[in-house]
Amino acid sequence: MAKELAKGITANGSGFDGVKWNILGQTYFPKAVCESTFAFETNSAPGQFVPVHIHPDQEEFILVQEGQLELKLDGVWSTAKAGDLVRMPRGIPHGYFNKSNKPCRALFWVSPAGKLKELFDELHDKTDIPTIIKLSAEHDVDFLPEEANA
Template structure:
């Protein structure tokens, strides 16, 4: 295997959002000739991302660890847990919410790749340099 094909998490930046983090291992913009995207998503306990669509790509989610609620299209949401795979057709509303006490970890793929670029424009987006760990902040509460 060529060193260009190796995509170690410690060598990749981390995308940070209010709800969690993403490490994009393979994208068309970072891997020569790549036509799809693959990343690891971590959704913090009690958090989730807003309902959204990917207009030009199908998405597949594979749950590595944790438990959550997933919506796809007009459904009310269904439980997801480790080992589950979810297919989200292009141009279909969807969201993921962590209902467990530990991080919800997923593998996300886009076919064709490139949809991840839109996330960089979100107001809560921050990119951390490779090797920099995100800091989880607890929200202010009354107890």
């Protein structure tokens, strides 16, 4: 991973260096990658979600660009719509869910970058949930038990 942020533009509908990930059916594009920050776009179809989890060492943000997301943030449900910014401090349990009938596109970023890009590289096209949970824990993302998503 680059120590410094590379200048330039990452085009709409593409990822930095042409990278595109399939993470449990959702399309992710890395937008900016360096030691201090990692930004990525997510495209979530209706019904797709990322279960409640914790980043112990990273602040995370979501800028909803199209559609809306239901979020469980520190045990409380809320809705983020296009244009809204979600702030998720390190150590706070959070998950996002597209419970609408329309796709959602959002820009996420974490600071510092930590091991998240490397995790996404490893998760690409994987479908086995126990493996995904194990790999995530090895990259400083800790999933809570399934009942945390209710």
